[in-house]
Amino acid sequence: MSDTTAKIKQADNDSEIMAMSTRGDFIAYVDEDGHLSVCDVTDPENPARFTGAHEELASCVCFHPEEAIVATGGCDNQVRIWDIASEETVSIFKAHPVGDANRLVNPPFVYALDFAPYEDCTVVSGHADGRMMCSSDDGSFSWHECHGYSISAM
Secondary structure, three states: OOHHHHHHHHHOOOEEEEEEOOOOOEEEEEEOOOOEEEEEOOOOOOOEEOOOOOOOOEEEEEEOOOOOEEEEEEOOOEEEEEEOOOOEEEEEEEOOOOOOHHHOOOOOOEEEEEEEEEOOEEEEEEEOOOOEEEEEOOEEEEEOOOOOOOOOOO
């Protein structure tokens, strides 16, 4: 294990889920309290904890491949887009339960997400209730029954 890897693991005491930027220069962490932190790989002991948080546990995180933004998903059914420079949320997209809420096996928790290469869709998310959702500042749309099980990878 390299010295940098050891420092990253040591700095990541409270976080469970992390992602590395496509250039390999930043690491993003999400935690049980719904917060996002980002650190430079050369200084992993001093992560920036971003302003705001998911209302519940944050469950996934990814970097945009070209822009300085990060997406997170959580058990509050939200996808959040964060600006790295301002360390703040710039967009929030929420998945709403479909059908009879009393009959839901799985609520629409966000389990997986990735940035989409389309103008009409900023981020695609996979949810515990089996839906996929495409979201942008112009709105969101869902494929409610695209899969009968939780979508846990993109």
